[in-house]
Amino acid sequence: MGTQGDYSPQALEMLQFRRQFFLGPEFIKEFPAWTRKNVGAVFCLTVHPELEICQATNENKSVTLLGYILDPNNPQAGNSDVLGGLVRKLDRCDDFWKFTSDFGGRWILIVDDGQETILFTDAAGLRSVYYAQSASLKKTFCGSQPGLIAKTLNLSMDEEALEYVDSRELADSEVYWLPGDASMYRDIKALLPNHYLNMRTGRSHRFWPDADLKGMSRQEAVAECSRLLSGLMVSARQRFGLALSLTAGWDSRVMLALSRDIARDLYCFTLAYPDTEQTRDVTIPAELLKKLGLKHSLLKYPEHVEPDFKAIYQANIDAVNKSYCADAQAMYDRYPQGLVCITGDVAEIVKCYYRLAEHRSSNVSARDLAELCGIGTHPFLMQAFDRWLSATDSRNVHLLDLFCWEQIAGRKQALIRAQFDIAHESFAPFSCRSLLTTMLSVDEDYRRPPEHKFLRELIELFWFEVLRLPINPPEKIRAKNLVIGTLKKLHLYQLVPESAKRLGKRVVK
Template identity: 25%
Template sequence: MTDDPIPRRQYYLTRNAVTEVPQGYRCVELDTWNVVCDDSFTVLPVLADGRRIGIVFGTVLDVESRRSGDEIRLGDDLADPIVDAFEDVLRGLLGRYVGLLDADGVHRVYPDSAAALPVVYHKDEPVVAASPLAIPSVSHARDFRADLFEAVRWPLISRGCNTWVPGKLTYYRGVERLLPNHYLDLKRWEAVRYWPRDGQRDDAANGGSADEEIQTVVETLQHLFDRIASVYRRPAMPLTAGKDSRLLLAVARELVEDGTVSLYTFGGSDYEVDPHIARRIASDHRLDWRPLRIVEATTSEQKAWLRATGCTVSSAIREIHPTLRSLDADVQIGGLGGEIARGYFWRESDRAETEIDPVELLFRFSKPPHPELISSLEAWYEGVGHLDTYTMLDLAYQEHRLGCWAGPQHLGLPPGLDYIRPLWYRPIIESMHRLPPEMRRADEFPTRIVETCWPELNDYPYNSFTDWKGYWKTARRGVKGAATTVSNPRMAAYYLSRKYVSRDGVDAVVATLRERT
């Protein structure tokens, strides 16, 4: 045990004897495994044929009503193998959770579809945990890799705050990350891809029927909101000027109009586009909405945030996360994940057969061509090389951007309420993968859902003001960009080189970095 205390609302999994359980935690035994997890976590045994085959723990919302009391029962006469049945259970859950399968000689750990309750592991211990510092033997002072941290963050125009690291890498020696759509084989301590399988989805290159997928998503989301409203007493949902929050608002129309789900927005200035649009929507439709006064994190709170998240989330949420403490709710419903439906990493010139290598993908991630990042993505490519380019890029978003950035940030959010992301529900992700490419390029998915559920909401602009303030925003952005160029010419030069550099120049940089390492 090191001097670094385990952060709140995390866990670790070990076969070693647990001699000390941290305050606010409990230890749950499963055969030869010990799960030390936060007291607030739900822990559900999974039973098949009357025997326990595993557990699911975290924030667990049973969408398909398989839960019976404090356990999940698969039935006494399974038609499918244990592994398939267990994975099917996970597919029908919503929330932030980890599944541990331990039956018939199979020992596996599964994260949820976006790793909102992350899984990292240390092969040599061996221990699985939510973050590196949740592993008892890991020390920040000894194991943190400042060299990699600086290499990843310094070149980016984000005040050096875009620190998420793709692939299996973490900033701690010996600790690797398990990406979404993979399980960890606890016999070999190796990550294995299990989704997508053949027959589980249509290729994104071909797409499905847009009308059918839209209808499926609408019905599924409405069911999810009904389940959320039946479990929680005070659900709250952010309303911004963006498309995904408007999508969720439209789907949850009945629950929002009757006040079951309340709305809020960070900040209240009418010179900020989010409260500007949210205030008008709420006023016009008489919705329960309020602005939240932004509370900035102290230096110590930001330090605690970085350590809780494994130092992979240094963006704006780190600075303002205490704002959520004033939210009068027991669950926060967020819109992260809709980017899969808009081909976030696609480029206009991309086609199903376009060849994209790890260096190009790092460019799309806005990451430097560091040799360790390249090697990490080369290993990831081995599992997706047979897929069309569209599907590969969408998996890159789900697994690297969500799994390595969006998921870990939940470890730093204030305790006291749950965090649920409906668009991360596995069947929703599957539907987004099946949308036709032309719909995704045009970013029509959210507006089509709004048109289906609450068409008047499409009358308000997206990410834009309704009046002259749009010109103010453009002018302010220009001044801010000029100030950045003057104050940090190195950063500005790097941005321009990334935007206009030739591929030969990129290859030369990579070769130089390889020589130096």
């Protein structure tokens, strides 16, 4: 890929469906520069040049990797080393996921045992997969996003999905994630974390939780989590140049502490949204890094939208075709090309992020989920959450933690990562099944906000000095934010005319 902010025709062509793939009975012919690989005797894989692909075979069996996979137990291992070990363990597809529990990274595995072909993702599903089965062809099609599938099968957008998106607040920074396994097309579904897709039947199957979690002491869990996180970070720095996105929050502070040994080689930055340069998410990272003797870069929003970039961005990601998230252009314009961005994504899974009053926790409804997410109660949303609830057995994992895992991480945060694929690759160390299940095995008293005792203990273990400034100190509330926040709580903000919102951005300070 070219340099920062390259808008030449050649660079823009490479941005089309950047880091995406398509899997079906035939290769996609319109992208001659994309990599092509057969999977078994039936499926054809077409992959954007900047999405890593690796395949290992053993007799009539194969394991194919999209993305990158990290082994904390053997940090020196590359993609081919990991796949070589996996394919030798492959017997049957249905329980193969167990061999991947310790692995981190952002990946998709396509597994062919000679009889069946399945597909599943990294623990949090941050490398998105969508799928559909053609009724006429009786073949399964998969892709990073629904767009290429819909184009291949000549599908139209779902009117109910469009109505749901229209019911959401119109804002440039809004994340239009879709609930359950829904997409903007009725016949295309999202593959959720903890599920695998059977390519022959076109159906997804839940594989986790498969048993109750065993309780673990805080000391045991801290030791195991520190081992896994350290191994994942060592593995990542063997592979890539790294950058770190920082805010005033817990997740990025854990990531900074974890990066102690490579801090001077990191590109540390904060993305400054409009009118936020004096907020804690900008000022705290800048002040903290100064105290630590590290450089802090502030990436500002672009002053002008590049029409060609906007058109490609919106074509790449169906769910955002209503808005234009300028942060993607900011990253493309100013973020150093070639660096993989460390994020604190998916930590919400273990932070007791959503909770209801104690007497309501045993019977969670779709309305409860909708209210917790604060994204309305449109029938499309409620039906999708009802489907998720009816298909879920959480064992002794708190249902709202599993919801956070499969919906907030697997849908919302996965969409954000997909949005940024046009600008950079990402690495979320928390997306590791063994790490997440270890943390979930710890008593909630150590994981709950606002203290987050477990995360604080990890920070102290890795790099105590990053606690020299408070985490999420009280924010000075401006009149503008107070008015908007009140309107949102009352579900009235979406009713404010766009002209009034634009005026408010200019005059309410």
